[in-house]
Amino acid sequence: MKITWLACVYSLLCGCYISCNGRLPNIFFILADDLGWNDLSYHNGSDFVTPNIDTLASTGLILNNYYVQHICSPTRSALMSGRYPIHTGLQHGVIAPDAPYGLPLNEVILPQELKRSSSVNYTTHMIGKWHIGFFETPYTPNIRGFDTFYGYYLGEEDYFYHNRSYDGVSGYDLRNNLAPIYEANNYSTFLYGNITKRILEDYVNDTSENKNPFFIYLPFQAVHGPNQDKKKKKKKAPQQYVERFSNITNSDRQMLAAMATVMDEVVGQLIETLHETNLWDNTLVIFSTDNGGPQSSQRNNYPLRGSKATLWEGGVRGDGFVTGGVLNPSRRGQVSNELMHVTDWLPTLCEWVGVAPTNPEILDGQSQYEMIQYGKPSPRIEILHNIDPVDCEEIICGGLRYQQWKFVIGTEVMSTSVDDSGWVPLSDANETHPTVQCNGKQPVFNASSELCPFNGKGCLFDIINDPCEYKDLSLEYPDIYDFMLQRLILYNRSMVTPLFLLYPSQPDQANPALFGNFWSPWVDQQV
Ligand SMILES: *[C@@H]1O[C@H](CO)[C@@H](O)[C@H](O)[C@H]1NC(C)=O
Numbered sequence: 001m002k003i004t005w006l007a008c009v010y011s012l013l014c015g016c017y018i019s020c021n022g023r024l025p026n027i028f029f030i031l032a033d034d035l036g037w038n039d040l041s042y043h044n045g046s047d048f049v050t051p052n053i054d055t056l057a058s059t060g061l062i063l064n065n066y067y068v069q070h071i072c073s074p075t076r077s078a079l080m081s082g083r084y085p086i087h088t089g090l091q092h093g094v095i096a097p098d099a100p101y102g103l104p105l106n107e108v109i110l111p112q113e114l115k116r117s118s119s120v121n122y123t124t125h126m127i128g129k130w131h132i133g134f135f136e137t138p139y140t141p142n143i144r145g146f147d148t149f150y151g152y153y154l155g156e157e158d159y160f161y162h163n164r165s166y167d168g169v170s171g172y173d174l175r176n177n178l179a180p181i182y183e184a185n186n187y188s189t190f191l192y193g194n195i196t197k198r199i200l201e202d203y204v205n206d207t208s209e210n211k212n213p214f215f216i217y218l219p220f221q222a223v224h225g226p227n228q229d230k231k232k233k234k235k236k237a238p239q240q241y242v243e244r245f246s247n248i249t250n251s252d253r254q255m256l257a258a259m260a261t262v263m264d265e266v267v268g269q270l271i272e273t274l275h276e277t278n279l280w281d282n283t284l285v286i287f288s289t290d291n292g293g294p295q296s297s298q299r300n301n302y303p304l305r306g307s308k309a310t311l312w313e314g315g316v317r318g319d320g321f322v323t324g325g326v327l328n329p330s331r332r333g334q335v336s337n338e339l340m341h342v343t344d345w346l347p348t349l350c351e352w353v354g355v356a357p358t359n360p361e362i363l364d365g366q367s368q369y370e371m372i373q374y375g376k377p378s379p380r381i382e383i384l385h386n387i388d389p390v391d392c393e394e395i396i397c398g399g400l401r402y403q404q405w406k407f408v409i410g411t412e413v414m415s416t417s418v419d420d421s422g423w424v425p426l427s428d429a430n431e432t433h434p435t436v437q438c439n440g441k442q443p444v445f446n447a448s449s450e451l452c453p454f455n456g457k458g459c460l461f462d463i464i465n466d467p468c469e470y471k472d473l474s475l476e477y478p479d480i481y482d483f484m485l486q487r488l489i490l491y492n493r494s495m496v497t498p499l500f501l502l503y504p505s506q507p508d509q510a511n512p513a514l515f516g517n518f519w520s521p522w523v524d525q526q527v
Pocket residue numbers: 047049244245247248428429
């Protein structure tokens with residue numbers, strides 16, 4: 001039986017977007033890893049070459065004021081739960097390979113929301129990086145709402161061998177559902193692309209009458225480290241791609257350009273598959289990065305200030321866009337400057353498919369459905385960037401956006417290195433960046449202990465007029481400074497203790513040698 005996919009219509013009956021054959025839209029969520037603001041060529045200043053992603057962005061809706069968390073596990077937990085990391089205990093650092101905690105099991109996460117009822121019952125697939133906890137089997141994707149999982153549990157690993165060394169021990173980390181697998185010499189971006197392609201083809205080949213729509217979550221390994229082992233001259237991207245970028249003088253940056261181009265090609269092939277199979281018309285495609293680029297290892301956020309792991313804009317303002325046949329035609333080719341945060345995806349997608357979130361009262365995310373589809377104003381005027389109480393030497397350590405104002409204070413923005421807290425232009429590229437107007441040349445980076453933020457006080461910026469965080473306004477607007485500080489302290493009252501402090505690492509128990517050389521859930525001895 002041949003299924004004809006028709007254009008989508010908004011149903012007044014269910015208050016949701018459905019196709020004429022009664023099906024809910026498929027959802028295809030692509031997450032890049034450590035991809036900086038200036039690591040996609042569509043921001044017009046990059047030396048990376050990503051034509052497929054650029055075209056998807058420019059023919060879709062670019063989310064130009066889209067924010068993520070400053071590092072990996074916090075962003076992934078916020079995406080999955082719709083909650084700020086201070087409310088789930090993941091506000092400090094990333095989850096280490098031997099840390100016995102994860103995103104708490106009482107959180108109802110996105111794939112679970114999407115398969116809750118007989119009418120909204122998505123088939124859910126995850127391909128790629130998890131990194132929100134695996135110490136015990138119930139924390140792993142297959143038990144948390146994903147029907148299928150092909151990928152890895154930790155934060156990083158070798159792109160070809162899929163293994164990771166940590167704290168003197170080493171193990172493989174690749175699984176097909178719960179089963180550990182070896183897949184030597186298959187470059188992860190191609191591997192995950194091929195698996196995803198097969199899922200799409202199988203879906204089309206499935207001729208059953210009432211098949212469920214799909215939710216595909218594809219968190220790529222690219223372009224996270226490791227870059228390149230200089231001593232062993234080991235490449236972290238296929239050689240023929242690296243050679244294409246011999247015009248980039250920095251060898252790490254050259255490697256990264258190759259990694260980004262491979263990802264771009266795979267994205268291009270998957271989008272082509274969506275078109276060839278006629279799935280495109282009924283699919284919502286979302287692209288996001290997980291955090292800003294780590295500039296010390298040659299990812300780039302210019303002209304934004306700062307890096308991954310800081311609360312400067314370079315750490316938290318993310319690449320993001322929406323496209324697919326389900327996107328309202330009047331929104332295509334547009335750039336949205338509405339404020340959005342990664343916690344918003346859960347309520348947004350719930351509204352899109354017509355299911356109420358299980359625990360709406362505890363969500364920090366707000367639905368952006370009307371903003372994305374109809375150009376309505378964002379319901380959001382505020383973003384808590386983070387609060388991290390670990391090793392905090394100020395009254396509080398964190399960051400908050402409220403309307404045009406941004407307040408940052410403490411250790412998370414205190415790094416005195418230019419890479420982490422300054423502005424780092426690329427030497428090889430033209431810096432035009434029409435999506436961020438920074439009004440002039442950046443100031444010289446000066447980590448003097450007399451200057452904010454290095455003097456122990458908070459800094460205040462007007463992000464709308466100063467998106468590159470050039471001018472601290474804390475002395476000019478003392479009332480706003482106080483308002484922002486008090487608001488951050490108010491958020492602090494709802495913070496839970498970081499799981500990092502409650503659950504110390506268990507290197508002996510977690511050692512992969514105990515589990516056939518695979519990093520494995522060690523508490524319930526799953527091999
Ligand atoms: C480097 O070469 C690639 C193609 O070989 C080209 O697309 C890119 O624009 C070049 N980059 C720079 C910085 O010249």
